[in-house]
Structure formats: structure tokens, C-alpha cells
Amino acid sequence: MAILQLATSNPGILHKPSLKSSFFLNRTTTTTTTSFHYRTSQAGFITKATLSLHQEPSSSPDSDSWSCSSLNRRHFISETVTSLTVLIGFQEPAKSEDSPPPLADWERVYLPIDPGVVLLDIAFVPDDLNHGFLLGTRQTLLETKDGGNTWVPRSIPAAEDEDFNYRFNSISFKEKEGWIVGKPSILLYTSDSGDSWERIPLSAQLPGDIVYIKATDDKSAEMVTDEGAIYVTSNRGYNWRAAVQETVSATLNRTVSSGISGASYYTGTFNTVNRSPDGSYVAVSSRGNFYLTWEPGQPYWQPHNRAVARRIQNMGWRADGGLWLLARGGGLYLSKGTGITEEFEEVPVQSRGFGILDVGYRSKDEAWAAGGSGILLRTTNGGKTWSRDKAADEIAANLYSVKFINDNKGFVLGNDGVLLRYLG
Numbered sequence: 001m002a003i004l005q006l007a008t009s010n011p012g013i014l015h016k017p018s019l020k021s022s023f024f025l026n027r028t029t030t031t032t033t034t035s036f037h038y039r040t041s042q043a044g045f046i047t048k049a050t051l052s053l054h055q056e057p058s059s060s061p062d063s064d065s066w067s068c069s070s071l072n073r074r075h076f077i078s079e080t081v082t083s084l085t086v087l088i089g090f091q092e093p094a095k096s097e098d099s100p101p102p103l104a105d106w107e108r109v110y111l112p113i114d115p116g117v118v119l120l121d122i123a124f125v126p127d128d129l130n131h132g133f134l135l136g137t138r139q140t141l142l143e144t145k146d147g148g149n150t151w152v153p154r155s156i157p158a159a160e161d162e163d164f165n166y167r168f169n170s171i172s173f174k175e176k177e178g179w180i181v182g183k184p185s186i187l188l189y190t191s192d193s194g195d196s197w198e199r200i201p202l203s204a205q206l207p208g209d210i211v212y213i214k215a216t217d218d219k220s221a222e223m224v225t226d227e228g229a230i231y232v233t234s235n236r237g238y239n240w241r242a243a244v245q246e247t248v249s250a251t252l253n254r255t256v257s258s259g260i261s262g263a264s265y266y267t268g269t270f271n272t273v274n275r276s277p278d279g280s281y282v283a284v285s286s287r288g289n290f291y292l293t294w295e296p297g298q299p300y301w302q303p304h305n306r307a308v309a310r311r312i313q314n315m316g317w318r319a320d321g322g323l324w325l326l327a328r329g330g331g332l333y334l335s336k337g338t339g340i341t342e343e344f345e346e347v348p349v350q351s352r353g354f355g356i357l358d359v360g361y362r363s364k365d366e367a368w369a370a371g372g373s374g375i376l377l378r379t380t381n382g383g384k385t386w387s388r389d390k391a392a393d394e395i396a397a398n399l400y401s402v403k404f405i406n407d408n409k410g411f412v413l414g415n416d417g418v419l420l421r422y423l424g
Contacts, residue, residue: 104389106376106412106420111151113140119413122403123171123178125193129409133194134419135168135180143194148411148421158199159186174215179237181210181223189237200237207247212273224281226269228301230294244300248283248292251300260290260303274316280340282323288312291325293340307344308333319361320382326356332369334383349377350388360402362410362422370399370412395420 124132208227228248268286288311321338330351354372374395410422
């Protein structure tokens, strides 16, 4: 069994080479007066317009010889401009009551961070759900002590000793113990609910960058790299034991892909990885052409052909133990039954063609899905049907992650520092 030892001095940090419109005019002629009826649904050009024009007698009922003797010049021009304004469709500015309604179940929380930051993960201290941390790109670390209403930047000296701009990928707490991992490979640990953080050295031989960590018990955690390595520790991170015997690349190439389409000579990384409450994992290959699963006790990752025509965007676990699958272009699929399977059924959703990027379950029946261009969907029957929260269309951002801490506390994380807080 492989053992990952700590670097004893000057630990290395791993770097990855890694509208033609028309105007219609209907003219109804009487013996003395001609009136015009306008179809105002379309706009165009008008050559003659007045409220009432006297028609001089003519040999032809269709004669266009007109007299404006009943109106002086100034009145004629004024009435003409007024008519054109109505016809072409100018309107007063929308009143406040015409504005889009606010989010019914969510509110946006504005953060003190630079534009362009992508938020990646969020966690709260189990013993104090008012105290939490928010992670993102550009070494973004924010802290809240009022349940997520307000956030302040937090600095960790241990992560600022070197000239790196870390991307903090994942955070997890178990009681007062917490862990943060990032890229380039960095591991931070706290034993006092995040009041102070220390850096745990990592071996330069660590395969891939750490993309996920889970606090499992007292001084214990489980971390995953983007190459499929899984390591566990039970002594505060002083050493780590490998839970799988080889990386995904080695497994696939050794077994000649085992009939997995697109997996031959695989040299890619994970696009996404998600863990179930019982410790099982599901991961999507970087190209989205197949997915992999791992259950505790298995020596290798198990590859699976995708059951959908489009490439996979993301996969994760439902509250009932089944799987959900998101395909590129806005497709949402649910597995048949629970557990690991290759049988999925598509569920119609109003994604407007935008990709759905993540799903988060608030309960066994209620879940929310988020995606590109502010897409926000909700189900109240376990995923059988979904409705779109149109008010979220006004959010000019991609929503990448849905996180529910418990039934009453949830967040949606996006790019450009967009954070939504669940109101319930």
C-alpha cells in the first residue's frame, strides 16, 4: 500500500504542464370626409397625417388632392408630430412597478472582491453556522460571522509566503477542524474553527493538483487530485495513505480502456468530482466523453461509457442515493434507481439552450439547478419536473455551484463574484 510522506524540508509545490417592418394604412372614403385607421403594431414612414382632413370634391374618389384650410400650419405640424409619436410606438420609461420582481427564494449578497473572481466553494463551522468561509480564484478567501449576510476578506499568512496566486478549490469542516486545498497544490489546516490556519507540507511527487477535500473525523480527512489519486489521513495530515493503487491514466491504459469509448491512451484529468455521503465518488473526464466511479475498498476507479449523446458537463449524487447527469447544451438526466448505474432518463427543462452546471439538493424532494447566463431551476418532486425562476435571468453571470449547508441555509456561487443566498 502506497504511503505519501510529508516533505521534510523545503517542500516543493507541484506545477501542472497541466424589425423589417411595414406601416399599413386603411382609408375609408365618405362623400365629405376621409378618415384613416392605423395599425400601430408595425412602424414605418407616413407621408400624410392629420386628425381630420377636408377632401375637396374630385372626379376620382381616390384622388390625393388635399386641402389643409381648416388647420393653420403650426397646428398641422403639432398634430402630425403627436400622431407620429403614437404610431411609431414611443413609450414612457418603465415605472418601478414594471421592473422584474426580485428573486423569490434567493437574494444576492454583494462581496468586497475584485471583478472577475470565480467563487468555487463555501463551508460553515458545524458548531457555529453563522461562521463560514468562501473560496475562489485569485487567492480569494472571505469570512462571515452572521450566517452569510456579510463577508470580509481574510488573509492567511501561511499562504502568502511565496509568489503564487492560489486558486482555492475546496473547503471542509468537521467540528472545529477545517481543511482548505488549492492550486498550485496547497493544503491548509485549522483546529480552532478557522481563527488561525497552518500550512501542511506536501510531497512534490503528489500526482496532480488537489481539487477536493473532505473532513471525515477527528484529525482525519480525504483528498482527491485531478488525476484520480485519493489519499486519507488520520493524524492531522502528517502523512497520507493512498486509497487507490494507481491514477486513472494508469488504470485505463493498463486495461486498454476496457471497452470505454474515448478512453484509449487517456492522459487527461477530471473535469468535476463529487462525493456521496457514504464516501463514493463520481468524476467526469476532462473531455466529457465518459465518467468514472469509485467506492470505498475498490483498488481502482471504474470507467463507464456515457449513456447520452452529448458530452457530459457534470455529475453528482441525488438525496435518494441516485445520480444526476448534466450534458452540454442544457440536458439534465436522472439515473434509474439508486446507486451506480449506466441507465439514465432525460428530464425536460427550460434551459433556453444554456448549459446547466450544477445541481444541489435541499431535501429529498427539493433541489435547485444552476447554469450559464443566470439559469436557475427548481424541482419539488425529486427531479421529475423542473420550473425556471425567470427573475434570475437578470443576473449577468454564470452560476457554477449550488451548495446547501442544511434545509435553511444554501448558496449559489458564480463568476464575477456573484453569490446568492437562499431565503426559503
